[in-house]
Amino acid sequence: MVAPKNRLTTDALREIRHTFSRFLSILVLAALAVAFLSGLRATAPDMKFTADNYYDRTHLMDGCVLSTLGLTREDLDALAASPGVEDAEGAWSVDATAVDCIVSVRSMPERLNLLEVKQGRLPQSADECVTERLLLTELGLEVGDTLELLMDENNEGDLTRTSYTIVGVVSCPLYVGPDRGASSLGGGSVDAFVFIPGENFTYDYYTAAYFTGAGLAGLNSYSDEYDDRADALIDSLDGLAEERAQLRYDSLIGDAQAELDDARKELSDARDEADQELADAKQELDDARKELDDGWADYHDGQDTLERELADARRELADAQVKLTDAQAELDDGRIQYEDGLAEYESGLADYESGLKEYQDALAQFQEGKAEYEDGLAQFEEAKAKYEDGLAEYEQGRADYEDGLASFSSGQQQYQSGLKRYQESVALFEQQKAEGEKQLQAAIAQLQAALGNGLITQEQFEAQVAAMQAQAEQQLAAAQAQLDAAQAQLDAAWKELDEGATQLGAAANQLSDAKDELDRGKRELDRVEAELDDAKRELDEGQAELDDAQDELDDAARELDDAKRELDDAAQEIADAEQEIADGWRDYRTGQADLAQAETDGRQELADALIELNDGEREYADGLKEYEDGKAEAEEKIADAQQKLDDAQDELDDVEDCEWYVLGRNTNAGFVSFSQDTERVSNLATIFPVIFFLVAALACLTTMTRMVEEQRTQIGALKAMGFSRLSISKKYIGYAFSASLIGGILGLAVGCTLIPAVIANAFNIMYAMPPLEFREQTALCVLSVLAAVACTTGAALWACLSTLMATPASLMRPRAPKAGKRVFLERVRPIWRRLSFTWKVTMRNLFRYQRRFWMTVIGIGGCTALIVTGFGLHESIFAILDKQFDEISLYDASVGLDKDAAPEDRAAVEDYLAGSPYLDRTLTGHQALLDVSNGGMAYDAYLRTISDLDTYRRFVDLRHRTDSAPVSLPDDGVIITEKLAELLEADVGDAITLDGDKRVEAVVADIVENYAYHYVYLSEACYQALFGTAPEDNVILLAYREDTSAAQSDAVSAELMALDAVTSYSYIATLRDSFTNSMVAIDYAVVIIIMAAAALAFVVLYNLTNINITERTRELATLKVLGFFDKETTAYVYRENVFLTIFGIVLGLVLGRLLHAWLVLTVEVDLVMFGRTAPPYAYVLAAALTVAFSVMVNIAAHFKLKKVDMVESLKTVE
Secondary structure, eight states: OOOHHHHHHHHHHHHHHHTHHHHHHHHHHHHHHHHHHHHHHHHHHHHHHHHHHHHHHHTOOSEEEEETTOBOHHHHHHHHTSTTEEEEEEEOEEEEEETTEEEEEEEOOSSSSOOEEEEEOOOOSTTEEEEOHHHHHHHTOOTTSEEEOBOOTTTTTSBSOSEEEEEEEEEOGGGOSSOOOBOSSTTSBOOEEEEEOGGGBOOSSBSEEEEEETTTTTSOTTSHHHHHHHHHHHHHTHHHHHHHHHHHHHHHHHHHHHHHHHHHHHHHHHHHHHHHHHHHHHHHHHHHHHHHHHHHHHHHHHHHHHHHHHHHHHHHHHHHHHHHHHHHHHHHHHHHHHHHHHHHHHHHHHHHHHHHHHHHHHHHHHHHHHHHHHHHHHHHHHHHHHHHHHHHHHHHHHHHHHHHHHHHHHHHHHHHHHHHHHHHHHHHHHHHHHHHHHHHHHHHHHHHHHHHHTSSOHHHHHHHHHHHHHHHHHHHHHHHHHHHHHHHHHHHHHHHHHHHHHHHHHHHHHHHHHHHHHHHHHHHHHHHHHHHHHHHHHHHHHHHHHHHHHHHHHHHHHHHHHHHHHHHHHHHHHHHHHHHHHHHHHHHHHHHHHHHHHHHHHHHHHHHHHHHHHHHHHHHHHHHHHHHHHHHHHHHHHHHHHHHHHHHHHHHHHOOOOOEEEEEGGGOHHHHHHHHHHHHHHHHTTTHHHHHHHHHHHHHHHHHHHHHHHTHHHHHHHHHTTOOHHHHHHHHHHHHHHHHHHHHHHHHHHHTTHHHHHHHHHHTTTSOOOSOOOOOOHHHHHHHHHHHHHHHHHHHHHHHHHHHTSOHHHHTSOOOOOOOOOOGGGGOHHHHHTSOHHHHHHHHHHHHOHHHHHHHHHHHHHHHHHHHHHHHHHHHHHHHHHIIIIIIBOOSEEEEEOTTOOHHHHHHHHHHHHHOTTEEEEEEEOEEEEEEESSSOOEEEEEEEESOHHHHTTTBOOOOSSOOOOOOOOTTOEEEEHHHHHHHTOOTTOEEEEESSSEEEEEEEEEEOOOBSOEEEEEHHHHHHHHSSOOOOOEEEEEEOTTOOHHHHHHHHHHHHTSTTEEEEEEHHHHHHHHHHHHHHHHHHHHHHHHHHHHHHHHHHHHHHHHHHHHTHHHHHHHHHTTOOHHHHHHHHHHHHHHHHHHHHHHHHHHHHHHHHHHHHHHOOTTBOOOSSOOHHHHHHHHHHHHHHHHHHHHHHHHHHHTOOHHHHTSOOO
16 A cells, blocks of 8 residues: 555656646746846856956966156065065066057066966067967967067167067966057057067166065955955055155166266367367468458459450451441442342243243143033034934834833723623523522422322432433533633733733833933033033133233243343442452451450460469368358257257256056956956846746746646545645645756756856957856855745745635535626726627636736736846947947047146147148147045046037037936036936035045036046136136047048057157047947846846746636637637637737836836946936837747647547536
């Protein structure tokens, strides 16, 4: 016999097997809840554990010392010997350019901040280096390639070499985040790091020193204890920092002053020596000048004597030249007259010859024209004869054509007459043929009658019929033969007519062509005859003109003979005059040559003297220039040396006191941002797992309540048999316990491994961390599973209590149906009357069973709220970047100015900005970092002064987030950003404390929208009233033109950073990329939440729908018995599900809005304000996904409804 307890255990196992879908739904819900609670809670500790192990393994510094004047070996020894310092190590670094990337070149660490090799190896020689994967990707390099470094002009000589072979890819604990630090090169930020052996640096001092604290390695780097002990260590080094900084300052200043004094003495000695040398050179130049002046006096006297003698000789020659010129003029006049007469004679001769030629040409043309006329006349007579012959032939052909045409017309009439007779014969033939056939038929009919009367036999009948048919056919054949003959005659006649018509047509065409040809010939003859008449008239006129020309040529020949004789006499007279003039000019040239020779000799003597004098002048000038150059050079060198000494003295006087900056890990951007980002993930675990647990408890409560109701009779029987309430409830509690325990363990396996691994993998996109190491978190695992077990088991216990309290007798009978009552909608008569029967039933079922209604609506609403929150959180995180950097911050970069810069250096910056073709607008103002508080915790904020609000809006859009009211800037108040106002719990009109160079209180005049960092805006008048001084411009906001490329903006950055007055350059795009990268991990967590919420929604909908169907099996079976088809039964359930889904979605959208608003405030950090409202698409997507899951669940429910057994379901449960 089986023990009762074993029977209960067997029954429980059987129950799990029979209701496995319910069991599985509770298991899945518990697994999801535990997975999210444990996963989100375990992620941050696991990641910090991984980071801490990485820091310990690489001996990450606990602190860093920076000095404004560098650190010496003695400084390092003093640091290492300080109490609490375990180890100290110096390091060198310098910024350089690699192609288009700014790199921080650092010395290889020996004991602290050790590198981990990811590929290749560490450097083994001075010309080798290692770097990070990011730089290789950016430059397209691989291990083994050569890296060329370009040094800035201020850093030239800081490295012994600039070319290195890349031997490895490493990670550095100093650079776990995306921020590589600031730089004075390029865009103002470092892109990557490079490590080289320290022997390559030429510094005689360290640029930084790193140290570790005693006992700190054993602490968690992100624990409060570590922070406290590290801060205490750093504070303890303040005394050492002051002492060593003063020693460094005194040492550098003393050495530099001694060197300056030595240089001043050397400069004084050099000045005295230069003055003596210059005095000796000046005396030699004065003696040379006196000798040159005497030589010039003798030269000018000889020059005057030569000029007087030459002038007398020139006057004599001039007189002779005048006489010869007059004679030559007379000769020229005679020659001109002769040449004019000769030209006139030659012109007349040419005209005569031309006229003669024209006469001869005209005579030849006349003879040729006459011959052509005679030929044309002969051709005309011949053509005229041919035309008359052709006209006669044409007349004959025309007569023949008219005869043929008459014959054709006669034949055509005969053909028409024969055709008519033929047609009449054919008609007669047809008529006779028809009459013959009638007669034949009549005869045959008579013979048939006779045959029928027996007057003739059949043979006689057939013989007579055959004879009559033969005779009729013979007659028809004869008539047809006559018709055929007539037809043949007509065809022959028609053929002849056709051929005649063709011949007549051809003849008519030939006549027409001949007529046209004769007409053309007649016209041509008329034209030629007219031309001949014209030619005859022209020949007669030409003959008359030729006779007149012959007479004129004879007269011209006589006149030319007379002119020729006169010209010959004039030519002889001109030849005699030319001979006389030529003799005179010969004598003139002889005298001129004698004068030239005398002048040449005299001037040669003067030229030789002038050469000697010029050589002396050049020598003197060279000496004078050499003297002046030497004097100027000496004075310039002395002045330059004096200026350098003065500048060096000024620089030495301007050297500020040496300062040590002792920094901890909390100043390392990667270290701090990693901690902040992991905490954001932890913040997500504050609400989402709670919702998962609530939904799981609700689903479990619904499931167990239905299970208890289904087994009500069994519970009553067990109670009647004496089983205790505890024994009976163990089955149901165990059911929920086992499902939640198994689901919790499965969720724990996924949550503590998969979720942290996925989020950590997302973090590795921007953080250089090793693979995730899982930390033992027993308490978290136990609490997560216990929470799931408690929720589900508690729900099962609650479901059992009310039933177990009843008596066995009442339990063994079915529960009485719920009393019917009118629902609210029934009281709205206009609507209720218009509903069909099935819709009325649906409405009653919805509102009558309140518990089922609210459980389903709350379950659907919770899932919808989770989905809304997931999508809304994603948008709230990433939409702020567009609002902040596209809508609010309208500038592209900010330039920091040195407060101690000289006016000319500031003017150089302004001139550069004014002349840059890439800048659209600039704004100069004051900015300072200060602490802002309101009686409690203080927060860092940037204070900015505004001179003109309208101008400032072109760079920063000051606006409200919740309304469009304009923002005003009074002179008695400040404007603060919205996130800062929330942290300070301050409102308009409240007083806040600004703690900068001076601690003051200011009244909040307005609060504006802003998402990244905190800002305090105030007018210049307000600043002066609060701080007592006018604001000093120390920042310039830059806005580039829209077509400016990244390379052009980088060029502007590099050129600005090269100016003495510029201390920093911050590019807004870099800041935006940093924020984007920091949000990626949160986005991965949000995606996981959305996917899990969707899965939860599906499971809840499926579970509640199954419970609904199971609970109403008898009702649905009754509908089937009453004749409802499967589709109608499904529609009956679907209508309720549709309304429940709609109500659940509405509730979920409202809850989602509230949950999103709360969660945004929970996960955002102090420096960032996330978007406060979820976008419309989040609500649309959440509703759409819920509807989609509802549709899928309803489709699955349809097949379950089809399996409802009417007979089994309607059996009595009594």
